[in-house]
Amino acid sequence: MSTPVLDVRGLAFAYPDGHQALFGVDLHVHRGERVALLGPNGAGKTTLVLHLNGILTAGKGSVAVSGLPVAKRHLQEIRRRVGIVFQDPDDQLFLGTVRQDVAFGPANLGLRGTALERRVMDALDRVGMADFADRPPHHLSYGQRRRVAVATVLAMEPEVLVLDEPSSNLDPASRRELAEILRSLDVTVLMVTHDLPYALELCPRSVVLSHGVVVADRSTFDVLTDEALMAAHRLELPWGFDPRRIDSLPG
Amino acid sequence: MGTGHAHRSHVPGERPRGDSPVHRAPAHLKVLALLGFMLVVVATPREAYPVFALEAAVLLGVIAVSRVPLRHLLPRMVVEVPFVVFAVLMPFIAHGPRTDVLGVSVSEPGLVAGLALLVKGSIGVLASLTLAATTHPQDLLRGLQRLRTPDLLVQIMGFMIRYLQVVTAELGRMMTALRSRGCDPRSPRHWPVLARSLGALFIRSYERGERVHLAMLSRGYDGKLPT
Numbered sequence A: 001m002s003t004p005v006l007d008v009r010g011l012a013f014a015y016p017d018g019h020q021a022l023f024g025v026d027l028h029v030h031r032g033e034r035v036a037l038l039g040p041n042g043a044g045k046t047t048l049v050l051h052l053n054g055i056l057t058a059g060k061g062s063v064a065v066s067g068l069p070v071a072k073r074h075l076q077e078i079r080r081r082v083g084i085v086f087q088d089p090d091d092q093l094f095l096g097t098v099r100q101d102v103a104f105g106p107a108n109l110g111l112r113g114t115a116l117e118r119r120v121m122d123a124l125d126r127v128g129m130a131d132f133a134d135r136p137p138h139h140l141s142y143g144q145r146r147r148v149a150v151a152t153v154l155a156m157e158p159e160v161l162v163l164d165e166p167s168s169n170l171d172p173a174s175r176r177e178l179a180e181i182l183r184s185l186d187v188t189v190l191m192v193t194h195d196l197p198y199a200l201e202l203c204p205r206s207v208v209l210s211h212g213v214v215v216a217d218r219s220t221f222d223v224l225t226d227e228a229l230m231a232a233h234r235l236e237l238p239w240g241f242d243p244r245r246i247d248s249l250p251g
Numbered sequence B: 001m002g003t004g005h006a007h008r009s010h011v012p013g014e015r016p017r018g019d020s021p022v023h024r025a026p027a028h029l030k031v032l033a034l035l036g037f038m039l040v041v042v043a044t045p046r047e048a049y050p051v052f053a054l055e056a057a058v059l060l061g062v063i064a065v066s067r068v069p070l071r072h073l074l075p076r077m078v079v080e081v082p083f084v085v086f087a088v089l090m091p092f093i094a095h096g097p098r099t100d101v102l103g104v105s106v107s108e109p110g111l112v113a114g115l116a117l118l119v120k121g122s123i124g125v126l127a128s129l130t131l132a133a134t135t136h137p138q139d140l141l142r143g144l145q146r147l148r149t150p151d152l153l154v155q156i157m158g159f160m161i162r163y164l165q166v167v168t169a170e171l172g173r174m175m176t177a178l179r180s181r182g183c184d185p186r187s188p189r190h191w192p193v194l195a196r197s198l199g200a201l202f203i204r205s206y207e208r209g210e211r212v213h214l215a216m217l218s219r220g221y222d223g224k225l226p227t
Helices: A045-052 A070-081 A098-108 A114-125 A142-154 A172-184 A196-202 A220-224 A227-232 B028-045 B049-067 B070-093 B108-134 B137-147 B151-182 B186-219
Strands: A006-014 A020-029 A034-038 A060-065 A082-085 A160-164 A189-192 A205-210 A213-219 B098-101 B106-108
Touching: A006 A045, A006 B151, A020 A045, A020 A060, A020 A227, A020 B108, A034 A045, A034 A196, A045 A060, A045 A082, A045 A189, A070 A082, A082 A142, A082 B186, A098 A114, A114 A142, A142 A160, A142 A172, A160 B137, A196 A220, A205 A220, A213 A220, A213 A227, A213 B028, A220 A227, B028 B049, B028 B108, B028 B151, B049 B108, B070 B106, B070 B108, B070 B186, B106 B108, B106 B151, B137 B151
Parallel strands: A034 A189, A034 A205, A082 A160, A160 A189
Antiparallel strands: A006 A020, A006 A060, A205 A213, B098 B106
């Protein structure tokens, strides 16, 4: 078996105030997979995500990205390999123009000149925002800002794209457009979400985190149709949504 | 959502309208010119009225060339009001020989100092507003960078320009929510509530700052912004 892109073993973490968020989490994500990370509020999803690129340091256990352990001396390379798109695009987009913002990551990696420019326009192309390169981010709609936020990370050519609540606050059309973009990307994806139909649509596999441990790791369809599991971990499908009645899922 | 603040013309970060030699001049030269001009104005002796007239004429000349309407500049001069109040009070509270102006006895040195403060202040504010009206904030930042302003200061200013609108929009939403629950933020009776919501806004902005920093670290930020 190949080296997993994300290899989390026995990860435990307590915040400095003593609150323990993770109690031994195991998670393996292989190249090309799209995995949903599900769980109720306060389950530790964000804490787990912040370990993947070394913002938080494991209290116990280990995290490795394509075989490279997340440790201080590798942080630069780890942060290139793991691209995190945060929930609020206003947290991610902070420069004067879309172009500058997308260039921020690759420039930190040392790219300059035409190579940088090509990387920026390529990333914007992939999210359909190339025409907006010279606009200030705050003039864009929320859905457009979310797409630019994805581009800022794609521009670093990450091995895994980690999305925190990608569909939150999007109108249905923007939500669908983002799904199409994510499906068109040839990249490994870990998606934290409460939007269960979105998880079913995009991610063949789901991992359920609850009270700091992984309680399920199966196909998304199996998770969403396991009523006992769902009820035990405060997961609920939107009213009227039944995964069993969906004939086929988009590829 | 989120687009309501995009079309106000006076928010910082908005591209200044108009095109003139003053608009097109490199930002760092404009900053230097403003700085030099202000040094001269501040250094002008209090009673050298012809020099003040000349300085005002130069400034008005630049404004005329830039074709920024006074309609745009004058309302923004309200930032000067606290100084005006102080300048107007000076003749009444200062000591020294008295003189009569329109039948009111005032302090002569106070009158001279107040007048000089008023003139220098007005010229300074008007000159700064002209720079602001003819220079895009992003160009101003790049200009300051070229002038070797410490990088950290330029970064902080950049963040201020970017997030002023986010925070203002957030404040606007909080005020709307307050009004929807029957609170009138303008009435002194509700000032305690207003103070608490400003406190909440401060905390939220602080937390946003932390999230922005995390997002920057995640993209390999190491203390320097790429130019």
